[in-house]
Amino acid sequence: MSMESQVRSMSEAMDLRPDWSDLPSELWPKIAKSLHNHVDLVRFRSVCKSWRSSIPSSLPNSPSLFPFQIPHPINPSKFVFLSQSTIYRIESPHQPSSSHKGWLIKLEGQSNPSQSHALRLLNPLSDRKISKSRISSRRILNLLDYRAVELYKSYSLQECGFPIKKVVFFPTSCWSDVNDSVACCIYQEGKLALFKRGDNQWRLVDDLNYYYDDVIVYKGQLYVTDRWGTISWIDTSSLKLIQYSPPLCGFGHKKHLVESCGNLFVVDRYYDSEPRRPYYEASVVNFKVYRLDEEWGTWVDVKDLEDRVFILGNSCNLSVSANDFAGYAGNCIFFIDIFDVRVYNLGDGSTMTLELDPCTSKLFWPPPSWLRI
Known part of the structure; x- marks a missing residue:
């Protein structure tokens, strides 16, 4: 085909493209x-x-609603702030879209309404605030200037005064009414509590078992795993737990819940010694991964994650494709080991420390040259 014919064909194709502004208004x-x-x-x-x-400019559940005050989980006469963070895959606007290589960033809204800044840049694993000395003098990040894909939302209780293992909040859609929302947290040695918007205090779920390790929002429901790997979903109306899986019977010291490609996984973390107190973590020596076969109600021992990467952060766990990010390798688990950012290779069982300071991990920070904040 001649150059003239190619140009004519391209012009005809462009003329056939729909004008989206002509869509029926309804x-x-x-x-x-x-x-x-x-x-x-x-x-x-x-x-x-x-x-x-x-559509309205102000939606029922928007980032501007955060943070908001809720009662303290232990002392309801005190209040703490529930803040929201968002993890994005961000790509350069000058980078060819065919490369699909992005960067992982985490942005947190105001952690306190009295604070003047709108957003804080956090390390996606540790949730540590990125020091201003590590970023340029410009402090504005307009996501509309980049190709940004929202991956996950995470939540934390600010000014709580005691360790919180995990906080989740749902529903998270911008269209859902925040007054119908529910927060769930695991605190102290493994207590599980629920808070509905409008309540005066948190309500304890299953006061006979204080050994819960992780909670996740999966398919519009709250799911929790105990120390033995038994997954249950929470009936938010009755505050009852309905067992969803058989016990995993894994011998690890801590269970993590991860959703990946529509499936639910448990990552079993092994330490070199039994932790001596609830918030002390010994050095990690091994991980095992199991997928729940929901059709048969059985556990599948997973030996290969293929191109998937599991990220076990302090406030959330997520799964991403290694092909979407520069510098990542599939079949690996990223995690915080005491104070280090480390990578565990599920294939050969090797572990590599990325950086002594989690804030300077090269896979998360500093940003590439095209990202300026």
Whole structure:
């Protein structure tokens, strides 16, 4: 085909592209309501005036609602702030879209309404605030300037005064009413508590068992695992636990819940010695991974994650594809071991320390040259 013919074909193809602004107006709200995170909705509203006017600028559950005050889990006469953070895969606008190599960042809204700054940049694993000395003099990060994909939301209780193992909050869609939301936390040695918006205090779930390791929102439900790897889902109305899986009978010291490609996994963490107190973690020597076969109600011993990477952070666990990020290798588990960021290779059982200071891990920080904050 001649160059002239190629140009003519391209022109004809461009002429056949639909004009999205000509869509029937009644379709715009329906399209918008299929988008559940804030960045996608902002992009939707920025297309044109008609699209912008089709949905409200203020949504029932938006990042601006955070942080908000809730009672202290132990002392309901005191209040703490529930803050929200978002993990993004961010790509350079100048990078060819075919490369699909991104960078992992975590942004937290105000941890206290009295604070003046809007966002804080955090290390995705440790949740440590990135020092201002490590970023440029500009402090504005406009996600609309980049190709940004929201991966996960995590939550924490600020100014709580005692260690919290995990906090989750749902529903997280921008369209859900925050007044219908539920928070769940694991604290102290493994107590499980639930808080509904409008309650005066947290309510203990299963006061006979204080050995819960992790909680996750999976398929619109709260799921929790105890120290023996038994997964249950929480009936938020009755505060009852309904057993969902048989006991894993893993001999590790700590169980983590991870959702990956629509499946539920338990990552069993082994220490070199039994932890001597609830918040002390000895050095990690091994991991084992199990997938729950929900159809048969059995556990599958997983030896190969293929291109998946499991990230066990302080406030959330997530699974990403190594092909989507620069510097990552599949079949690996990233985790915090006492004070170090480390990588465990599930294939050969080897462990590598990335950096002594979690804030300077090269896979998470400093940012690439095209990212300037």
